[in-house]
Amino acid sequence: MIRKIWDKVMNREVISYLIFGVLTTLVNWVVYWFMVKAGIDYRAATAAAWVVSVLFAFIVNKIFVFQSYDLHLSFVMKEILSFTACRAASGVMEMVLMVIMVSWLKMDEYVSKILVSVVVVIANYGFSKAFIFRKRKEEPL
Structure with missing residues (x-):
């Protein structure tokens, strides 16, 4: 029973989500560090690091985690707006x-x-899977 649950939960998508989550955090910290070292106020550095890390997370989640390859501008804009809104919501939830x-x-x-970080990671994965990068049904020809 436990093995079945483990196999269902620990799949390519979840593992890649966790790996890219760590990389997203690293991007956030590196951007913040460089900006602060360049003399930029920590508040502006925090905001910029959040923007860069959300953009990075969107790209890697779209391509590598959820394998959403539709690159039509209207579709990508819908995804990125949904992704950013969900990340903002999880940020409020974290606070x-x-x-x-x-x-x-x-x-x-x-x-x-x-x-709280565990809750936010789970929420972000759920948002991404259920609302942002959900698999669309094939359109009939």
Whole structure:
């Protein structure tokens, strides 16, 4: 039973999602670091790093994780707008959960960050799979 669940959950899509998630985080940190080292205010660096990492995440998720190869401009624009909106929503969710756990429940901020990160990763995967890169039914000829 556990093996069946494991095999269902740990597939090419999930593993590649996790790998590219780590790379997306690295992109975010590197962009932030370079900008701060260049003398840019941490707030602007944070915003720019978020934009660059969301764009990177969109590209790798579209091509490598969910294998969505439709490159028609209208279709790509719909995907990228949905992707960005979902990432903004999960960012708000992250902030709210952190406030609840740290300020209201008095949990350790690092434990809270780990738990919230797990929830956000799962939510982002769910958003991507269900709403953004869902497989379209073949159109009849």
